[in-house]
Amino acid sequence: MLLSNLPALQVVVPLVSAPICLLLRRPGHAWACALTVSWAVLAMAVLLLRQVALEGTISYPLGAWATPWGIEYRIDMLAALVSLVIAIIGAVVMPYARRSVMQELDDEHIGAFYTCYLLCLTGLLGIVVTGDAFNLFVFLEISSLSSYVLISLGRDRRALTAAFQYLVMGTIGATFILIGVGLMYMMTGTLNMADLAQRLPAVDDTRTVRVAFAFVTVGVSIKLALFPLHIWLPNAYTYAPSVVSIFLAATATKVGVYVLLRLFFTVFGIQFSFDDMHVGDIVVWLAVAAVLTGSLVAIFQDNLKRMLAYSSVAQIGYIVLGIALATGAGVSAGIIYLFNHALIKGALFMALGGIMLRLGSVELRDLHGLLRQMPWTVAAIIAGGLSLIGVPLTAGFISKWYLVVAALEGSYWPLAFIVLASSLLTVIYVWRIVEATCFSAPGDERPGLREAPLSMLLPTWLLIALNLYIGVDAGVLTGLADTAAAALVEEALP
Amino acid sequence: MSTLLGHYNYWIVIVLMMTGFYTVIARPNLVKKIIGLFIFQTSVFILFISMAKVEGGTAPIIEEGYSLYSNPLPHVLILTAIVVGLATTALGLALVVRIQEAYGTTNEDDIHIQDETD
Numbered sequence: 001m002l003l004s005n006l007p008a009l010q011v012v013v014p015l016v017s018a019p020i021c022l023l024l025r026r027p028g029h030a031w032a033c034a035l036t037v038s039w040a041v042l043a044m045a046v047l048l049l050r051q052v053a054l055e056g057t058i059s060y061p062l063g064a065w066a067t068p069w070g071i072e073y074r075i076d077m078l079a080a081l082v083s084l085v086i087a088i089i090g091a092v093v094m095p096y097a098r099r100s101v102m103q104e105l106d107d108e109h110i111g112a113f114y115t116c117y118l119l120c121l122t123g124l125l126g127i128v129v130t131g132d133a134f135n136l137f138v139f140l141e142i143s144s145l146s147s148y149v150l151i152s153l154g155r156d157r158r159a160l161t162a163a164f165q166y167l168v169m170g171t172i173g174a175t176f177i178l179i180g181v182g183l184m185y186m187m188t189g190t191l192n193m194a195d196l197a198q199r200l201p202a203v204d205d206t207r208t209v210r211v212a213f214a215f216v217t218v219g220v221s222i223k224l225a226l227f228p229l230h231i232w233l234p235n236a237y238t239y240a241p242s243v244v245s246i247f248l249a250a251t252a253t254k255v256g257v258y259v260l261l262r263l264f265f266t267v268f269g270i271q272f273s274f275d276d277m278h279v280g281d282i283v284v285w286l287a288v289a290a291v292l293t294g295s296l297v298a299i300f301q302d303n304l305k306r307m308l309a310y311s312s313v314a315q316i317g318y319i320v321l322g323i324a325l326a327t328g329a330g331v332s333a334g335i336i337y338l339f340n341h342a343l344i345k346g347a348l349f350m351a352l353g354g355i356m357l358r359l360g361s362v363e364l365r366d367l368h369g370l371l372r373q374m375p376w377t378v379a380a381i382i383a384g385g386l387s388l389i390g391v392p393l394t395a396g397f398i399s400k401w402y403l404v405v406a407a408l409e410g411s412y413w414p415l416a417f418i419v420l421a422s423s424l425l426t427v428i429y430v431w432r433i434v435e436a437t438c439f440s441a442p443g444d445e446r447p448g449l450r451e452a453p454l455s456m457l458l459p460t461w462l463l464i465a466l467n468l469y470i471g472v473d474a475g476v477l478t479g480l481a482d483t484a485a486a487a488l489v490e491e492a493l494p
Numbered sequence: 495m496s497t498l499l500g501h502y503n504y505w506i507v508i509v510l511m512m513t514g515f516y517t518v519i520a521r522p523n524l525v526k527k528i529i530g531l532f533i534f535q536t537s538v539f540i541l542f543i544s545m546a547k548v549e550g551g552t553a554p555i556i557e558e559g560y561s562l563y564s565n566p567l568p569h570v571l572i573l574t575a576i577v578v579g580l581a582t583t584a585l586g587l588a589l590v591v592r593i594q595e596a597y598g599t600t601n602e603d604d605i606h607i608q609d610e611t612d
Contacts, residue, residue, distance in 0.1 A: 175535050178538050179541065
């Protein structure tokens with residue numbers, strides 16, 4: 001009974017627990033509630049992935065209303081994988097959150113903080129499991145509205161302007177998606193994605209459908225911060241509370257990528273998206289621009305959170321690059337990259353959160369000689385940085401390897417070259433961190449500076465360990481990603 | 495001419511949408527930006543609602559003598575979207591209040607100047 005309702009429970013449990021967090025006035029209680037829910041969500045995500053791997057795609061009619069009239073939750077391999085990413089990050093970040101949130105937020109805001117976190121989790125999971133285009137918009141807005149609040153809770157007043165800028169851009173993006181959904185509904189009379197996929201080819205050749213495609217593509221690109229629509233991202237990640245930076249950097253943009261995959265491959269179909277609309281030709285250049293400018297700008301940042309934020313823009317570029325190839329190998333590489341990057345960025349932002357807690361700053365000049373006082377945190381940053389570069393035996397190597405192989409398979413030599421060249425740019429900014437923390441003499445005395453607390457170090461190193469594990473044995477992940485990619489590409493080729 | 499006038503609802507949508515969009519982009523005042531954003535969203539509500547109209551159709555209530563009904567689904571969708579829009583506006587204005595408290599201004603240009611001199 002419980003098992004068959006898992007797709008709905010995965011969304012309903014965090015949604016219902018969110019107001020409970022607000023009612024539990026004590027910060028500790030709200031945290032315990034959010035922690036329990038995050039772990040329950042992880043358990044459900046694992047069970048769902050197992051079910052999908054064994055039995056194939058799950059279709060769950062919400063409220064037992066038959067599709068395509070009712071809202072359908074549809075979980076295929078891709079959805080199961082992405083919800084696992086979200087659930088892992090959520091489950092790892094919660095034990096970490098207690099200390100960090102206690103220090104960075106006022107007591108009276110903590111209950112509201114966990115409420116918004118759970119709402120954001122609800123929205124992200126909802127986007128992934130839903131098979132209904134309008135429902136997707138609603139979940140997108142749930143996750144976006146709560147993330148605006150989360151970002152605005154940052155200490156610095158610039159968090160407010162960052163949240164405002166994100167609110168304006170995010171709302172424009174979401175409204176664009178709404179326009180696109182409306183135009184599709186106009187032509188087909190349906191909102192169910194599988195149903196849309198069947199009915200759209202008949203009306204493919206109309207201006208309405210092409211305009212709908214353009215609107216949703218641009219709308220989603222704002223959400224996933226594809227160059228040049230990324231300007232909301234660096235400020236949002238820099239000034240948000242540490243826990244929010246971790247959670248959003250690791251999940252929010254990844255879910256945007258998921259929506260892009262869904263629209264290009266499942267709803268519109270590979271033929272329409274890539275052959276008729278040539279979206280691949282456009283997006284591939286945007287992705288290349290994102291990779292190069294993101295990495296270049298990251299080199300010149302002195303604030304580490306901002307450096308990693310620009311690096312995120314570049315990494316989104318890599319993921320979209322794989323998708324733009326529109327081959328099984330390319331999409332699979334994109335999915336692997338998505339999974340690994342969530343782990344890498346999560347770990348790196350977690351290490352920075354530890355430094356923020358002890359030092360109160362993540363400016364490069366304040367971190368000189370930090371290795372001596374916080375060896376484990378700095379080691380985590382170095383390990384994560386190596387993974388970001390793509391050194392063998394780390395997850396980053398696996399994702400870049402598959403991306404380069406996919407590019408070469410399609411004989412896109414310049415793309416493979418750009419991937420490798422921009423890895424060198426990554427070396428430069430990672431080296432700046434290493435140089436400051438390990439080889440520079442500390443400028444001033446920092447008496448009483450200690451290693452980050454265990455409750456924050458353990459989650460960080462858990463993600464690093466996962467990173468290294470995938471770097472050594474990526475068989476399971478690549479197998480699942482290949483299945484997901486094959487389903488997407490074939491589904492679109494009837 | 496008839497296609498131009500026959501689709502007058504779309505013209506209204508486009509004019510509203512561009513008015514809102516322009517306000518968001520061009521106005522430095524944050525409150526005006528939020529107003530523009532809401533006008534922008536409202537235009538999409540009208541797009542949805544006007545496409546539900548079936549010529550000669552009546553309200554979708556089953557009764558003797560009526561067989562042609564307007565489509566109720568877009569109305570329901572927009573009811574949800576209005577709630578979302580309202581939440582966005584409320585949150586946006588709340589942020590503007592906090593920005594006013596922190597910076598002492600709601601003008602985007604002044605905020606930039608203050609951020610740069612920090």
